[in-house]
Amino acid sequence: MRTGAAAGHTGYFHEALCYDSDDHLLAVAVPFLLGGVAAGEPTLVGLGGRTADLVRAALPAGAPVTFLAGGAVYARPAGAIRSYRELLAGHVAAGAAQIRIIGELPVAALGVTWDWWARYESAINHAYDEFPLWSMCAYDTRVTPAPVLADVLRTYPRTALPDGRHVPNNGYIDPVSYLSEPRAPVPDPVQRAAPHADLVDPTLSAARQAVRDADPGVLPDQDVDDLIVSVSEAVANAQRHGRGPVRMRLWRGADRIVVTVRDTGGGPKDPFAGLLPAGDGTAGGLGLWIAHQSCSHVALHRRDDGFTIRLTAGNPHH
Incomplete structure (x- = not known):
């Protein structure tokens, strides 16, 4: 049986907690967690170091609340979805009628890579x-x-307040509509320079070789190998499902390699592409999902004149 504000609700009850002080955070988080404990529900915390310590200190000693390694969970959006779905499925299989989780994204996620975390926040409603x-x-x-907070109010159906109210967000947009909007990613400064490679309609072997040739030798071999696979998938998807010409451009910096693959088509029809694997592995969904699992950042950009995927290996935070 569902309890608390989610009583009578079916499916995911998704709330934002936008707090302006430690007391504000605790006024919402502690009753939420203790309510789960009292109801015998799996109750989990995926907060970062300081906020996790703050909440832990405010709970009664020995309270059966599980603290997750928040930073590890939120390394990449698609990985976070996969990990949480496995976690939730395990609790449901064990008989849980409701699971409570409070978490937060790392501060770094609120910067230039926010575009894929905004997609995450919307996609998890589904x-x-x-x-x-x-x-x-x-x-x-x-x-x-402020732009991140504006996206939060558009991707969360409701907000939890310190006075115990759970209010709907009037600006909330359903995931399909939100994920279908054109969202221009923050340009990477390395893209201001001439690209190290600029290929039109490359073969897959040529695309892979361009990445190998660009490796400055400072990235781990696994990161380069993962980028090679992701670029190959992106080029293959553009050739198979997009509209030519397909253009691949590559830049390299001291701590990262950035690759864009563009075609003149409309991009994936599935708004959840990349964050969730395609059910049948077709239409490029599986390749995009692999890239989201392995690259340091993946940005998707739809425009009237085409679709671009940008793949980053190394430090994506500029």
């Missing part, structure tokens, strides 16, 4: 809806940029 989950994601308004 990805977790088969589970009896009630979750809150905490955003410290003292350090969260």
Whole structure:
């Protein structure tokens, strides 16, 4: 049976917790967690170091609350979805009627890579809806940029307040509509220079070789290998499902390699492409999902004149 604010709700009960002080955070988080404990529900915390310590200190000693390694969970959006779905499925298989989780993204995620985390925040309304989950994601308004907070109100159906209310967000947009919007990623500074490679309609072997040739020798071999696979998948998808010409451009910096693959088609029809694997592995969905699992950052950009995927190996935070 569902409890608390989620009583009577079916599927995912998704809330934002936008707090402006430590007291504000605790006024929402502690009752939420203790309510789960009292109801005998799996109750989990995926907060970062300082906020996790703050919440841990505010809970009664020995409270059966599980603290996750928040930073590890939120390394990449697609990986976070995969990990949480496995976690939730395990609790449901064990008989849980409701699971409570409070988490937060790393501060670095709120910067230039926010585009794929914004997609994540929207997509999980669909990805977790088969589970009896009630979750809150905490955003410290003292350090969260205003454009990120604006996206939060568009990707979360409701907000939890310190006075115990759970109010709907009037700006909320359903995931299919939100994910279908054109979102221009923040340009990487390395793209201001001439590309190290600029290929039109490359063969897959030529695309892979361009990445090998560009490796400055500072990235781990696994990162380069993963980028090679992702670039090959992106070029193959553009050739198979897009519209020519296909253009691949590559830049290299001291701590990263950036590759864009562009075609003149409309991009994937599935708005969840990359964040969730395609059910049948067709239409490029599996390749995009592989790239989202292995690259340091993946940005998708639809425009009237074509679709571009940007893949980054190494430090994506500029």
